[in-house]
Amino acid sequence: MRQQGRRRASLSASLKIGDHRGHCRTPEEEESYIPFAQDSLVRQWNSMQNVADGSQEKSQTPIQRNKYLLNINVGGKLFQIAYKVLAQYPITRLGKLALYTDPVKKLQLCDDYLVQKNEYFFDRDPSIFHYIFHFYRSGVLWVMDEMCPSNFVEEIEYWGIHLKYSQRCCRILFEEKQDELSEYLKIEKELEAELEPLESGTQFDGKFLGRFRKMVWNLIENPYSSVPAKIIAVMSSFFVLISIVGMTLSTVEEMKNKTGKMWMEQMEMICAIFFTSEYLMRLISSSSFKNFLRAAFNAIDLVAILPFYIQILFENLDDGDMQYHEELHKVENVSKLGKVLKLIKLMRIFRILKLARHSTGLRAFSFTMRQCYQQVCCLLLFIAMGVFTFSALIHSVEHDVPGTDFTSIPCAWWWAAVSLSTVGYGDTVPDTILGRMVAFVCISFGIILNGMPISILYNKFSDYYAKLKAHEMSQSLQLSRRIRLKERVLRKFSECWRADPRYYR
Numbered sequence: 001m002r003q004q005g006r007r008r009a010s011l012s013a014s015l016k017i018g019d020h021r022g023h024c025r026t027p028e029e030e031e032s033y034i035p036f037a038q039d040s041l042v043r044q045w046n047s048m049q050n051v052a053d054g055s056q057e058k059s060q061t062p063i064q065r066n067k068y069l070l071n072i073n074v075g076g077k078l079f080q081i082a083y084k085v086l087a088q089y090p091i092t093r094l095g096k097l098a099l100y101t102d103p104v105k106k107l108q109l110c111d112d113y114l115v116q117k118n119e120y121f122f123d124r125d126p127s128i129f130h131y132i133f134h135f136y137r138s139g140v141l142w143v144m145d146e147m148c149p150s151n152f153v154e155e156i157e158y159w160g161i162h163l164k165y166s167q168r169c170c171r172i173l174f175e176e177k178q179d180e181l182s183e184y185l186k187i188e189k190e191l192e193a194e195l196e197p198l199e200s201g202t203q204f205d206g207k208f209l210g211r212f213r214k215m216v217w218n219l220i221e222n223p224y225s226s227v228p229a230k231i232i233a234v235m236s237s238f239f240v241l242i243s244i245v246g247m248t249l250s251t252v253e254e255m256k257n258k259t260g261k262m263w264m265e266q267m268e269m270i271c272a273i274f275f276t277s278e279y280l281m282r283l284i285s286s287s288s289f290k291n292f293l294r295a296a297f298n299a300i301d302l303v304a305i306l307p308f309y310i311q312i313l314f315e316n317l318d319d320g321d322m323q324y325h326e327e328l329h330k331v332e333n334v335s336k337l338g339k340v341l342k343l344i345k346l347m348r349i350f351r352i353l354k355l356a357r358h359s360t361g362l363r364a365f366s367f368t369m370r371q372c373y374q375q376v377c378c379l380l381l382f383i384a385m386g387v388f389t390f391s392a393l394i395h396s397v398e399h400d401v402p403g404t405d406f407t408s409i410p411c412a413w414w415w416a417a418v419s420l421s422t423v424g425y426g427d428t429v430p431d432t433i434l435g436r437m438v439a440f441v442c443i444s445f446g447i448i449l450n451g452m453p454i455s456i457l458y459n460k461f462s463d464y465y466a467k468l469k470a471h472e473m474s475q476s477l478q479l480s481r482r483i484r485l486k487e488r489v490l491r492k493f494s495e496c497w498r499a500d501p502r503y504y505r
Helices: 027-032 047-053 093-099 103-109 126-138 149-159 168-195 210-221 227-249 258-284 289-294 296-315 322-329 336-357 360-371 373-398 409-420 433-451 454-499
Strands: 069-074 077-082 112-114 119-122
Touching: 069 093, 077 126, 093 103, 093 149, 126 149, 149 168, 168 360, 168 454, 210 227, 210 258, 227 258, 227 336, 258 289, 258 296, 289 296, 296 336, 336 360, 360 373, 360 454, 373 409, 373 433, 409 433
Parallel strands: 069 119
Antiparallel strands: 069 077, 112 119
16 A cells, blocks of 8 residues: 555645655644545546646656556545456455456446546545555454444445454454444434424414414413413313322321312312313324324323323212212222222322323333333342242252241242341241251342442443433523513513603603
């Protein structure tokens, strides 16, 4: 490989050829030159034009012909490779270029051809081609850690070289780095989708009541679009908390009198009306009914309002039988209908999941669980294995003890689960020395098991939470800037109005 003569920034062949006065560039000059060709700096030119212009420079530029070496210009840097070396790899781009005899096929393999110098020009990265050049000379493809995996793979695919020609150690490290980059890009893409709303405001263009539905959509789905939208988001979280507090107080003995029940029913009715209105507004502003039903948050909203209406339906099944109605209302009837109603009332606890719509922490936790589901499933598998193993061991050493609680392996499951979680209620304890040794091993295994995924989950949760919070802060800052702008405009108008002399007349 030899350095090409002095050239300007553009790599087009219309430049003056044969100016070798500069010889090799110094390191300072090398840094000022463009490393490889760029589309914005390469002008269109005609190869035959150089033949016509070459008559004027014939005395200055000798024609370089060598039937043994192939001249390759990659991004402004000249390389020379022997034809017989390239012929050893006939499936690569340069191998085909060396073996083809048809000039048309050769021009199809390169970006351009310089007739006077017999150079094949490739508008590619010369820094990576150094490794391609080394591969043809040594037969080994070297991979450096500082290379971008995507760029390197793109370049070697262009030159027709497979990664199998690299050393096994380099190939393994490169593939691991490539997998890490692919996983990172995948997570970033999913995180961007998590940050963006499910629908875009442009989807309402040209549809029925498009402007009105877009306005409602911004009001409900985008809390940072305006001040009223932010108020509605705060009210939604407030009513969720009020509903949960009301459901909790309804189980207190002092609140089960007639006055307390009346207040709880009124509070429940107000919350249900707000949740229903919110759900209907989301349904109206949705651009696709099918996508609306598939959304997880919309399913949570539906579950939040269904118990109220199902309860009203069950309580009014038989208006004539007042005694049965009162028993059903007090949830004292042990019939199937009363049990179903009690279960439906319990479904109101799912309203707390509505907070995830406006809570950055809950969204980050949900995203972390979705991304780390393999680690979580592996942890649950280890816990199940530990429960079965230590419950069998504790039963085998404790089942002969009189009055023992470990009468069977299923009875020891609870003790094993509590010990693995390092909670230790103390309701069931071993009595023998061997049993206590098994308990010690079980607790030690639980400590190691619980400490393994904590760092992974915490690091990923912190990363996702920081990104979600940064996006939320940027949206909030944009909204606050708009608010301050309005205040400044109003203040300016008021100052101008007061400065007007007619204001005092």
